[in-house]
Amino acid sequence: MYGDLKPGRGNKKVERGKAKYLGGNGRKTTGISKRVYRQNLKKIQVVENGSVVTRRVPVRLIRSGAIIKPVATDPFALPDHN
Template sequence: MPRVCKFTGKKTTTGRQYTHRGKAKYLGGVGTKVTGRTKRKFKPNLQKVRALVDGKITRILVSTKAIRMGLVVKPVRRNWKPEAASA
């Protein structure tokens, strides 16, 4: 299952993490220098949720943004109670 949101299409993106050396100019230094760049991944905050999709209850990967936006319709919880013992 790919790491993609069912509703918003959010997925893993790539970027870089920079390492700096030096003191910032506004603090009285000569400025910061980049000493290294490493590749990294930005992973979306996806949750596995039981939801109603096309009238059926299925487990889907959904971003938390989609849950907050109200795009996910959760199934109705069954309120089960045991029958009274008759005798």
């Protein structure tokens, strides 16, 4: 509904040494640790099937305009009678 909310997976690598093209004997990997890339989720009100509900939505979808937010109206505004 609001994109894939599952976190991505990857590895974080730590290296030491000087690269061969810089005159060293190459990079040495000293540690590889698994990590999780979590989505930037924000809890906002969205319009679903004509009603307003609160959902956790990725900020990427909010910025792209894929999420329809409820329109706030002024509580003391008088209707226009033209």
